[in-house]
Amino acid sequence: MCMPGNDTCNQTGPNGQCCEHYRWNKTTRECTLCPQGYTGETCDAKCPYPTYGVACQSVCACQRMLCNVVTGCPVTDGCQTPGRYGQKCDLTCPSTCQEQRCHIVDGSCSGCIAGWAGDFCNKTCKAGWFGSNCSENCSDNCIDQLCDNRHGNCTRGCLAGWMGRNCTRECPLGLFGANCKQWCSPHCAFNDTCDKTNGSCPRGCQYPFKGSNCDFRVMLQKADSVSSDNDIQYAYIGVIVVLATLNMSSCAVFIFRRRRCLDEEQKPSSVYITYPTQQTIMTDDTNVYLELHATTNDDSNHNRSSLSST
Template identity: 30%
Template sequence: MNWETNTVQNLKVCAASKQKALQGLDNTTSGGMGAIDTLLKLVTKLETFGISHESVEKLKDSLHVINQFLKFEYKLHLNKLDGFTDHCTTYALSDPSIPGFSSSCEHQHDANYDKCSLVDNVLDLITTELSKVQVNESVQDDIDFDLNSATKNLLEWKRHLLRTVHQDAARNDILKNLTPNQSLIIMDWAMKFFPVQFRETQSEFFGKKGLSWHISCSVTRSASSDELDLNCYIHILENGTQGCPGGRYGVDCENSCPQNCHGPCDLQHENCLFGCLDGWLDQKCATACRDGTFGGNCLRKCSANCISDPCNHVTGECERCTNGWKGFNCTTECSKGKFGLDCSESCDGCIESTCDRFNGECVDNSGCKPGYENGRYCNKTCSTGKYGLDCSESCDGCIESKCDRLNGDCFYSYGCKPGYEYGRYCNRTTPKCDKGKFGLYCNESCDGCIESICNRCDGVCIDSSGCKPGYEYGPYCNKTCMNWHFGTNCTKICYCLNNPCEKNSGICSDGGCKKGWHGQSCDEECSKGTFGLDCSESCDGCIESACDRFNGECVDSSGCKPGYEHGPYCNKNTQMSLPASSGTAIRGGISAAIMIIIIKIFEVNYVI
């Protein structure tokens, strides 16, 4: 059994089936289908720009008709003798400027075909409608780019279909004129044996691993029978690839393609076969877009609203936007109430929050919203204690004078300042209080203030130079002296015997002082020579009458005055009180004493 028999049997068992997954879809066809999708998106946007819904739906329907026509019908109408220019392959493929590529037709091109004309007509209509749109420059650039790219790809798809039909016709001509000594050899990769479940372009399909078929066919003409002989050779590569795997090149696929290639690269020279990823140029896709451009083939311009640095050369993203713009590429105007760089500032104080989106100046210059001071920008809010139009009203009755700057509603809802009746706004004052009184119902006193004069609302002393005696200094003079203190600012101390003194006058109520003190307020130390309670005791026996004022102990402990027994207090007098008798008795007594002393002296000397 030869190889031809085996091949025929295999083909009978594995009969060809309808291709559903279009694996290996060529790039031109893929680009044309993508162009239809892009045009549908642009047409959908027209309705947001004011074009009627009916007109938009009509254009959508026409695009769907064009898509189906180019996919299934257009190739059936193409031939060399058609009277419609788009169907006549001779006319369409001729170039009058190059004799070698120029042919003339022997028929007139006066026929018309609605569906073929529909392609050009719809493109013209979409272009006309989009030209009426009033948008900023950056948005218009995006629209123009999408429209031009889609138009180019759609027309290229149509040309590709025409070339395909002409190519098939040319192959038939070659076979018809083939001589016995000639051979037509066709070599190509067949589709992968295993189907896929999604569409792939050639660039995506190229180099994928799988069961690849490489087919070589030779067509010859028999000299005896004038029939064509077909010999095909099939090479099945298990787990092989068509060329190098994606992203590799070289004799043994040992090198990596440039990272910015859109698909595979040339197996020998590293050049990117299907162009570059967005943002890159040249054959090896190693050159970034020049400043101010980005995207596929660097054909798109950066938004003029990017601030300082150029946009990202791949995506077109701006780092920051100039005044009045926001968004990924700074093509979106600031929304109402916003302005400035990246639309990051607010003009909430302007009437209806409407301001110039570039500098924030209010459109309505008649005034500002309540809660803002009048000005060109209405950007200064009311200070604490102020609210309303132009911040002209006060909320002094609110606690800490804090209120809603729009309507004056008090921030703290649990009460009002003294002197104001309780309510949401604390804006009604209570009746005027008598001297020395203050508070909501004038039931609090400010007796510590000089002349008892204070603010009737909060009790702050009018005279801030000090307070009455018996009170500590402070704005309210409402803190009395601590026990045992009295006088101005409570700086004096009293040493009353049992109970504290009066805090304003310092008078001791029990009439006595502790040891070492005397006086009306018991704040005077004992004078020299006195000590004890109320300084009522004397220390006359101490030298110079100097003693401790608390317990009477002599300061000079070396001795006592004459007539006092030596001791810590020198409080014992040595002179005794004698009866008033005759002088002779006294003298006799003295003489006897002298004699005794003399005798004692002699006794001492004798002993020695």
């Protein structure tokens, strides 16, 4: 095989066999180089984009539509002042053209600076895109996936768990939240580090802390303990008051009964007096009371006489 630059290649027969970018010349019976910008066995095919020039060995750095297979990308060559184009070099290339280079005839850009797109680089990047010719995506970690169209910096900050201008760095150990601005709780069980997005402890909390982040309920836990101690104290006081009341009631009953017994002992004996029986006899005119003392007295005397004789 021959290399580009040789005039002749391996020839086998009248038709011969030429290297790429060369063709067989029947008149001279030798391989000759294709014209600039062309290739193929008969040199009738244009250099594929982005190549151009002799043997298609040069590469265009501009858009396909601006790449000339013979001369490559258009420049302002011919105008003494850079950034100018037109027949009289009196027109200015768009400021958004890369290196401020544009086609010398129509002023189209050979490339755009970051944040711009289009033949004349007059279109800003759509939301979610940035960079030269708007060819790069904003980071998925940007809030709402929005970034500035030139450098890709997240305009609304980072999602929880990420940090950096482009939100491409994860939170370091011990930090969490949006832009990694919050510290993990030191009370995670087993000294675990918290979740980088919400700060939660993966295996719970150290005693006596509670809550998903093991920190916001610390004061509530202490308050519950104090309240519980107070409840126990109040219960003890209540029991003491009840026992004291029962004791005082028992003493009062005992004193009352004791006094009653003393009063009974000091009370004088009862004296029974027998009064003579009276009988009332009703008459028509007046009430006449017949005393029966005589009969009673006679019976008493009789009983006494019997006792004496005995």
